[in-house]
Amino acid sequence: MIFELCATILLIGLILKMTKRPHNFPPGPRGLPLVGYLPFFSSWDPQYPHKAMKKISEVYGPVVGLYVGPSRPVISVCSHEAMKEAMLNDDLNGRPDLAVMMARTFGEKLGIMFVMGQFWQEQRRFTMRHLRDLGFGKTSIEDQMMGEVGDLIKDIENKSQSDPERIVDLKGIFQVSVINILWAMVAGERFQRHDSKFQELLRANELFFRTGKIFRGSMPVPAFLLKRFRFIREFIGVKAELIEPIQKFIKETIEDHQQRNPSDDEAGDFIDVYLKEMKKQKDENPSTNFTEKQLISTIIDLFGAGAESTSGSIGFAIIHLVRDQQVQQKMQMELDQVCGEFFPTINHRSSLPYTEAVLMEAQRCSSIAPLTVPHYAVKDTKLQGIGKSAQPESVCRFSRFQILERSGSVPSGTSFK
Ligand code: HEM
Structure with missing residues (x-):
């Protein structure tokens, strides 16, 4: 009897302690x-x-x-x-250290988005500096972007012509363009839009980033439980099997670059410059943060952060323009006046205040x-x-x-x- 009483008091005490909020x-x-x-x-x-x-x-x-x-x-x-x-x-x-995030990066804290301190500073600085050198946010990447936009427009025209009611399903269509532009900077090549391997990667990338459970994913779960029990992985939204093909694909691309072994002058994409830095650092410091796994993780972060956000912004802007024909006509008029028959470029930006305001409003109201x-x-x-x-x-x-x-x-x- 005394034992039961003590156990009950202990249990109640434990429950109260566990629900107590700090002062x-x-x-x-x-x-x-x-x-x-x-x-x-x-x-x-x-x-x-x-x-x-x-x-x-x-x-x-x-x-x-x-x-x-x-x-x-x-x-x-x-x-x-x-x-x-x-x-x-x-x-x-x-x-x-959330399991959902670390599933992307070999169960370790790697990449740029989910790391911190000196590691974050070093890797983020290197990535930003070299992406900028390769044209990110600059006019030098515009030729590649124009090529991509041209292909995108052709794709939409073909889809519209092949449907008797001229209806085009735009789902996923912008992601192809965004990832292709990123891929050109990262790996120096563009994919064919309908390449089946590429489509597979896009699907895995999108699914992975959509299946993360925001609050459940914050639960601290020991790694051995996660490894052993599939239902725990599913409960908190860990989908390692979706990310594995992406990791494998990036790894193979890195291996191709390693075999090519370009000279300093030929280093033409992010993988080339990262591999060069990796080699230099390894010679000077065997415990360097510049590793192949970190390179794969950085590329996964760039895809994850860049693809959904940018293609979502374009997709929502189109929905709003379809629904608000007056705004669409006003924006078209501004584009015709400023750019004529050419595609708009970064240099036109300051002369396109209405177009910019429409795009910003679309981003704002679509959250x-x-x-x-x-x-x-x-x-x-x-x-x-x-x-x-x-x-x-x-x-x-x-x-x-x-x-x-x-x-x-x-x-x-x-x-x-
Ligand atoms: C409309 C487009 C975009 C939106 C709305 C957006 C939004 C965001 C937001 C809200 C964050 C989190 C900031 C924080 O919590 O401190 C973030 C971080 C990040 N984004 Fe974007 N982003 C966009 C485009 C891109 C693109 C195109 C790339 C890469 C090519 C990119 C790469 C990153 C990276 C690497 C981080 C992590 C930065 C860090 O932790 O230092 N984003 N973005």
């Missing part, structure tokens, strides 16, 4: 022991985590603290002021990338005056959705204006 933790809903708030989160919005975050913030305030799993604090940040403060706070600029990548508190820190806004190991989710929903200080909603 000065941001306001937020309580959860259950072991699973935290996970079972209830999607009741706020079953489809869109950023909308669930918005609804929770309307009850608890712009900085909300909750737990997922037995021990993972999650901080949801949902106002312009709080997000600006958070983004400027270096203590919140870490990246968590391209409604959340930033998950951030991580490297130590206890304050946010919006709340003392323990993020303790070490808190995963911080910042909502761009609420910022995009407002235009300046005026709420503008999600309709195209």
Whole structure:
């Protein structure tokens, strides 16, 4: 009897301890022991985590603290002021070790998007510098882009002619162009648009980035459990089998580059310059961060970050233009006046204010990338005056959705204006 009583008291004590929130933790809903708030989160919005975050913030305030799993604090940040403060706070600029993210990069913290500190600085700086040298964001890449745009237009025309009602399914069509332009910088070649291997890679890339579960994915799960139990992998959205063909394809391309072994003058793409740096660093420092796995992971990050965001922006802009014919005509008039029969180029940009405003409004109201990548508190820190806004190991989710929903200080909603 005494044993049962003690066990019950111990159990109740343990449950209370597990649901206790630290002193000065941001306001937020309580959860259950072991699973935290996970079972209830999607009741706020079953489809869109950023909308669930918005609804929770309307009850608890712009900085909300909750737990997922037995021990993972999650901080949801949902106002312009709080997000600006958070983004400027270096203590919140870490990246968590989430299994969902690490599945992309051989179970290690590699690449650019989900790494931090000196490693991040070194690899990001190298990548940005060399992509810029290879034409990223510059007029020197325009010839390649024009070739791609020409092929895209032909593709749309062919599709429209082959359908009796002239209906074109645009799904995936822009991703081909975006990845092809990135691939030209990364590997020095473009794919044929209908190449079956290329189509396979695009599908895997899209599926991988769409199947990640934003809140479940924040649960800390030991690697051995993940490896052993498929249902846990599925529950938190780890799809390593989708990323493996992409890793293999990039690895084979790197091997082709290694065999070619170009001279310094011939190094014409990102893989060439990275391999050159890898060799140089290995000679000087055997424990260098410049490795083949890191190169593969960086390329995966560029595809993942660049393809969906850019092709989504173009796709949404087209939907808005189809729905708003007046805006479409005004934009067409500006393009005709400024560019005549030629494609618009970066040099035309400053003479196309209306076109630029339309594209920016399409991005704003469609909430391209409604959340930033998950951030991580490297130590206890304050946010919006709340003392323990993020303790070490808190995963911080910042909502761009609420910022995009407002235009300046005026709420503008999600309709195209
Ligand atoms: C409309 C297009 C795009 C949008 C809306 C967008 C949006 C974003 C957002 C919200 C972040 C997270 C920032 C943070 O949490 O700190 C991010 C990071 C990143 N994006 Fe983009 N992006 C776009 C295009 C691209 C393209 C074309 C590339 C590459 C070719 C790219 C590469 C990256 C990388 C590498 C990061 C991680 C940066 C870091 O952690 O330092 N993005 N992007």
